[in-house]
Amino acid sequence: MALGADRYASRADTLVFIGCVLLSIAAMGLPDRMRDPFARALRQTVLAPLLALQQQTERLSASLERYDAVVAERDSAALAATFLAELRSENQRLRGLLGLGPRLGSGYVPAEVLHQAEPTNALTFLVAAGRKQGVKPLSAVVSPEGLVGIVSSVDAQTSVVVSWAHPEFRASVMAADGSVYGIVAPHGSEGPRAWLLELQGVAYSQLVPEGTLILTSGLGGVLPRGIPIGTVVAVAGEAAGWERTYLVRPAVHPAAVTHVMILTGPPLRSDLRSLFESGSPAP
Amino acid sequence: MRRSDRYRFYIILVGLVVLQFAVTVRLWGRPVGPDFLLLALLMYSIRAQPGRGAGAGFLIGLLRDALTPASFGAGALAHTLVGYLSAWGKAVFFAENVWVNGYLFFAGTWLRNLVVAVASGKLKGTMLGWELLVWSPLQSATTAVAGVLVLWLFGRHLAIRLGEA
Numbered sequence: 386m387a388l389g390a391d392r393y394a395s396r397a398d399t400l401v402f403i404g405c406v407l408l409s410i411a412a413m414g415l416p417d418r419m420r421d422p423f424a425r426a427l428r429q430t431v432l433a434p435l436l437a438l439q440q441q442t443e444r445l446s447a448s449l450e451r452y453d454a455v456v457a458e459r460d461s462a463a464l465a466a467t468f469l470a471e472l473r474s475e476n477q478r479l480r481g482l483l484g485l486g487p488r489l490g491s492g493y494v495p496a497e498v499l500h501q502a503e504p505t506n507a508l509t510f511l512v513a514a515g516r517k518q519g520v521k522p523l524s525a526v527v528s529p530e531g532l533v534g535i536v537s538s539v540d541a542q543t544s545v546v547v548s549w550a551h552p553e554f555r556a557s558v559m560a561a562d563g564s565v566y567g568i569v570a571p572h573g574s575e576g577p578r579a580w581l582l583e584l585q586g587v588a589y590s591q592l593v594p595e596g597t598l599i600l601t602s603g604l605g606g607v608l609p610r611g612i613p614i615g616t617v618v619a620v621a622g623e624a625a626g627w628e629r630t631y632l633v634r635p636a637v638h639p640a641a642v643t644h645v646m647i648l649t650g651p652p653l654r655s656d657l658r659s660l661f662e663s664g665s666p667a668p
Numbered sequence: 669m670r671r672s673d674r675y676r677f678y679i680i681l682v683g684l685v686v687l688q689f690a691v692t693v694r695l696w697g698r699p700v701g702p703d704f705l706l707l708a709l710l711m712y713s714i715r716a717q718p719g720r721g722a723g724a725g726f727l728i729g730l731l732r733d734a735l736t737p738a739s740f741g742a743g744a745l746a747h748t749l750v751g752y753l754s755a756w757g758k759a760v761f762f763a764e765n766v767w768v769n770g771y772l773f774f775a776g777t778w779l780r781n782l783v784v785a786v787a788s789g790k791l792k793g794t795m796l797g798w799e800l801l802v803w804s805p806l807q808s809a810t811t812a813v814a815g816v817l818v819l820w821l822f823g824r825h826l827a828i829r830l831g832e833a
Contacts, residue, residue, distance in 0.1 A: 398719030398752075405726035405748040412733065413741030413787065420740050427734035436735075439689040446692070500692065501735045502703045502807060504785040504799045509738040537737070545737055552790060573793070580795070 425540050428511075436499060436543055440513040443497035447644065492650030494518045498643055499543070507640040508551045514647060515542045523607050525648045531613030531636030531661060532556070532601060533645050544647070548639035549582060549614070557605050558584065558614055561598040561658070565591050569599065569614055569633060572621065582615055582633040589627050593617050599633050600658055609648060611658035676825040677715075680818070684708035700806040702814035703777055705732070706750070710776050710815070711826060713751040714758035714769070725751025739788035746783035750776045766819045773815035777808035 415423075428436065496514035500506055514520050516539050524536040526546050534548035547554060550571055559566045565587055572581040584599060597617040603610025615633040622630045688704035709728050713721030729747030733740045754776055781804040785791045791799055819826060 395717070395719070398717055398722070398755075401719035402722040402748065402752045405722045405752075406745060409726065409729065409741050409745035409748055411741075412730065412744055415740065420737065424734040424737055424740065427731060432731060432734060435685070435689045438686065442690045442692070499735070501732065502688075502701070502705075503732060503736045503739060503743060504781050504804070505736050505738040505742075505788050505790050508790055509736060511735055551738065 421538050424545075425538065428540050428543055433542070436511070436513070439499050440497055443499070443513070443643065447497070492648060494520055494647045494649050496520075496544075496645055496647055498546075498645060500640070500643075507548060507638075509537065509545055509547050510639065511543050512546055512645060512647065513543060515540045515544050517541055519649045520544045520647050521649065525601075525608050525612060526645050527612055527648065527661075528637050528642050528645050529661065531615070532608070533637055533639055533642055535607070536647060546645075549635060550580065550639055556608055556614065557602045558599050559602040560593060561600055565593050565597075566602055566604070572632060580635070580638070581618070582635055583621050584617065584631040584633050585628075587629050587631065589623065589629055591629075593629075593631050595619065603655075609657050611656040611661075613658070613661050673825065676822075680822050680825060681708045681712060684711070684818070700803060700810060702811045703780075703807060704811075704814065706747070706777055706780055707773060707811055707815050707818070709747060709751055710754050710773055711818070713755040714772065715826070716755055718752050718755040721751035721755030722748050723751075725749070738790055739784050742784045742787035745787050746780045749783055750780050753779070766816055766823065769819055770812045770816040774808040774812040777811045778804050781807070 412420075494514045496512040496518075499511040499513055501510070512526070520536055520539050522536055522539055526533045526536060532549060534546045534551070534554065537545045537547040539545075549556070549569075552571055552573075554571060556569050557566070558569045567584045567586040569582045569584050572583040584593070587593060595617055599614045599617060601608040601610060601612040601614060613636045615635040617631050618634045619632045620629060621632045624630070684704040684707055687702075688708075691704070692701060705728060709721075709725055712724055716724070725747035726744050728751075729744035732747070733743040736743065754772060757772070778800075782800060785796055785799050785804075
């Protein structure tokens with residue numbers, strides 16, 4: 386049964402609607418210094434129990450995945466037990482795959498990514514670690530594959546991460562052999578090459594071959610040196626014979642990560658690149 | 669309408685809010701599962717007056733903006749529009765049919781994503797195209813299916829008019 390519109394759409398409804406629209410537009414225009422405390426207050430009050438629930442759910446999900454992996458490893462070990470040499474080899478390989486955490490040693494905080502169902506989720510997202518866990522603004526956020534982003538603001542239990550896909554993201558980088566330095570930024574959203582990074586500011590005379598690994602350079606003091614950013618895939622453009630820009634395939638897609646590590650303290654090594662090479666031993 | 673009906677209705681809405689933070693469905697690494705929070709808003713607003721729908725949408729959008737600061741304000745605008753339009757549209761066009769409600773859930777989710785993507789100004793070109801033509805329809809479809817299931821399971825408790833109280 387259709388309901389009469391006249392009974393529903395009163396003048397008060399229209400005024401409330403217009404008021405909400407105006408408040409929304411005002412919220413969009415808020416400067417960061419006013420927006421961030423407001424958003425932080427909401428996260429620490431109304432949303433705190435819901436975020437805690439989401440964190441527990443993510444942990445449960447990860448535990449189930451780990452359980453399956455452990456069962457698979459146990460079955461493999463039982464099968465391999467009949468061949469001791471193979472078992473030793475398998476153990477050695479598993480130790481090598483223990484993960485990034487032990488290789489980092491200390492100065493990091495593991496955190497679950499609290500993804501939200503909105504289109505801009507891949508640009509900024511929440512992680513379940515905050516001030517109480519030692520997270521600070523501008524901390525690097527990494528996964529075992531490489532850099533995910535930078536901590537933008539910190540609450541008591543959660544932090545906001547700006548991923549490399551955010552239009553305002555920039556990082557000072559270098560080629561793996563240290564021959565070339567530049568700045569990486571999101572390539573943009575136009576064309577088929579969206580979700581790529583671009584390496585800017587490379588002198589025209591310096592060629593960067595396809596497949597070159599790009600790492601953070603440590604210049605500027607925000608990001609530690611040696612975190613993988615991605616791999617050069619092509620030349621994006623040339624500027625009148627004095628500069629080239631290269632396309633870089635990112636090492637990790639922010640929408641796909643479920644767990645990250647936030648680097649909170651001074652790194653044990655001046656160059657972190659060896660920590661991201663799979664199978665490298667713990668220090 | 670009995671008072672117990674109203675309580676059951678709000679309990680179902682709270683259940684949807686809890687589900688939003690307890691269930692994550694991924695496809696190729698992207699969260700494309702049902703948006704239970706938006707579903708709760710739509711179920712509320714199509715039973716309420718447009719002003720209340722808009723107000724509820726604004727509050728929900730503002731809370732979501734606190735979780736995704738890249739689009740701060742855009743979520744509030746999008747949810748306000750969806751809340752108001754669904755309440756108004758329900759009053760004018762929609763019959764008490766579960767499938768029509770399913771289409772409303774699909775359209776509401778897609779419209780929300782469209783407004784957020786455009787109003788935030790962060791997604792353009794190909795990224796915007798992928799978002800609106802691939803990911804948003806997938807999320808809208810899962811949200812619509814979840815909404816139809818909820819109506820099928822709890823339809824009796826949801827068949828109320830909030831404006832009549």
